[in-house]
Amino acid sequence: MATTKKNTPTKKTVQQKALSRDRLIAMYMDYVLENEKRPKTVYKFCKEHNIKEEEFYNFFGSFEGLRKGIWKNFYEYTIAAINKSKEYESFGNREKMLTFYFTFFEMLTANRSYVLFSLKEYESNMKNLVQLSGLRKNVKHFAADLIRDENAEKSISALQQSERIFSEAAWVQLMFLMKFWxxxxxxxxxSTDVAIEKSVNTVFDVFDNTPLERVIDLGKFLWKEKRA
Structure with a gap:
């Protein structure tokens, strides 16, 4: 009686199933931290990790794309984490922004060694910040959504806030906080937690046209930290 030969997964098939976008990112981050430098070519990186070059390109077109993908992951994991909170939707915009920053910096702290390397790799800050272009877009979109929702509840247009200005302010604020961290x-x-709380309160106070005691409070805090 003839028997049907079972399809046994080849090594290539097993590797393809095991490889994923997140695993590729983890490989890259480990390489950078262990070697204290970026891999020079995709070919050598893939050969060292026993994967085919075309498999790398299934997820990223270059190392630059991968580096941006790391920051995209940081953002997406942050959003996923805060959306798991049952209380989050009931928060006001100030609390939502605080929650976002606190969660985002928890993500950065868990990957601090890589983040510090990637943001200090070049002497030129502009070169280091190129990888954050996707993050900038996502953060501005997040901030604009907060203001858009709040504006929808205001019937008087004069009381509505500018999505463009607020979203840009949120990005500048994040850059300041990252440098502080x-x-x-x-x-x-x-100290970073304190800076987050004070800076978010200050921004919302300014946008809400409330007294500026918190601006003075923030200034005192930053001056104290600079002298410490």
Missing amino acids: MDDNSAQFE
């Missing part, structure tokens, strides 16, 4: 030497980065 990178230089923060406090235990568990407690």
Whole structure:
């Protein structure tokens, strides 16, 4: 009686199933941290990790695309984490922004060694910031959505806030906080948590046209940290 030969997965098939966008990112981050430099070519990187070059290109067109993908992951994981909270939807915009920043910086802290390397790799800050172009777009979109929802509840147009200005302010704020976090030497980065709270409160106070006590409070805090 003839028997049908079962299809046994080849090594290539097993590798293809095992490889994913996240796994490729993890390989790259591990390489950078272990070698303290970026891989020079996709070919050599793939050969070292026993994957075919075309498999790499199934996920990214270059290392530059992969680097941007890492920041996209940081953002997407942050959004997924805050959306799991049952209380999040009931928060006001100020609390939503605080939640976003606190969660995002928890993500950065979990990957601090890589983040510090990637943002200090070149002497030119502009070269280091190229990888953040996708993150900038996502953060501005997040901030614009917050203001758009709030504006929809205001019947008087004069009381509505500018999505463009607020979203740009949110991005500048994030850049400031990232620089602060990178230089923060406090235990568990407690000073960064304080900076997040004070800066978010300040921005919302300015946009809400409330008294500027918090602007002074933020200035005092930053001056104290600079002198420490």
